[in-house]
Every structure is written in structure tokens, then in C-alpha cells.
Amino acid sequence: MHNVYLVKDLARKTGLSIDTVKFYLKEGLIFEVGRSPETNFRYFDDRTIERLNKIIELRRGKHTLRQIMQLLDEKEALN
Secondary structure (H helix, E strand, O other): OOOOEOHHHHHHHHOOOHHHHHHHHHOOOOOOOEEOOOOOOEEEOHHHHHHHHHHHHHHHOOOOHHHHHHHHHHHHHHO
16 A cells, blocks of 8 residues: 655655645646545655655755756656
């Protein structure tokens, strides 16, 4: 069984603010894997945490969001 996280869990596990996680979601840098039919909360998985950690690493390297998106897309294409 895979781990399932909410936005607040992603923020806690990565050290990002909830607003930053939501911003990355809105900008298409991360993606939900599902939604709760009862609450409409977004669900995420371990891959999202890995992706957020990569985004954090790239931001520390002074990459722009556009560059980060391109790098992540290239990495996904190789997998």
C-alpha cells in the first residue's frame, strides 16, 4: 500500500508552507493523485514528496520555476 498525503502533510514533510505547496500545484509542478469524494481533499503520494524535494533543491540552485518545470519534464520523459 502506498502512502497517501494531504497538502498539509506535504508541507510538514518538506518544510514548505501550505501556500507554497498549493502554488506549486496551481503552477503544474506537482499533481494530485486523487480526491476524497466526501471532503474533496486532494491526495498525493510519495512521488510528490520526491518531486517537491527536487524542486527545493533546484530552487536552492537559483533555477527559475520555468527552468525547474523543464528539468522535471525532461527527467520524466527519460523514465
